[in-house]
Amino acid sequence: MKLTPSDFGGALAVEGYGPGFFRIxxxxxxxxxxxxxGEADAWGGLDDRAALLALGGRIDVLFLGMGADVAHAPADLVAALREIGIAVESMSSPTAARSYNVTVAEGRRVACALLPL
Structure with a gap:
């Protein structure tokens, strides 16, 4: 699916997604x-906690896309991120991508970690 373009003030946006891929x-x-x-990288999924914890001090909110369906993030991961000042919002990956796009366009300190559909 292609997302509607907007002005992202130079920030990277999630421009589309489909089975197994994202266009960023x-x-x-x-x-x-x-x-x-400022960047998009491959992510090792929920087991790659180091990449998420490295965002401490750089972002305030992480939109965590759990794939095609809404699912809860592991409680210990959420707790570890909250300890370093990152709020976590779990949702489906399409919703996380759209939420990220809206908030990054507002200039807010956000990131999204997206599991494929």
């Missing part, structure tokens, strides 16, 4: 991804 800043990335205003 006109680059197609396969598998899970971690996106901040």
């Amino acid at each position: 800043g006109r680059t197609v990335m396969q598998g899970a991804v971690l996106v901040t205003a």
Whole structure:
């Protein structure tokens, strides 16, 4: 699905997604991804906690896309991120991508970690 373009003030946006991929800043990335205003990287999924914890001090909110369906994030992961000042919002990956796009366009310190559909 292609998302509606907008002005993101130079920040990377999630421009589209489909089975197994995300299009970020006109680059197609396969598998899970971690996106901040300035970079998009492959992400090892829920077991790759180090990548999420490294966001401490850089973001205030993490939109965690759990794939095609809404699911709860592991409680210990949420607790670890809250300890370093990051609020976590779990939702489906399409909803997380749209939420990230809206809030990063507002200039807020956010990221999204997206599991593929």
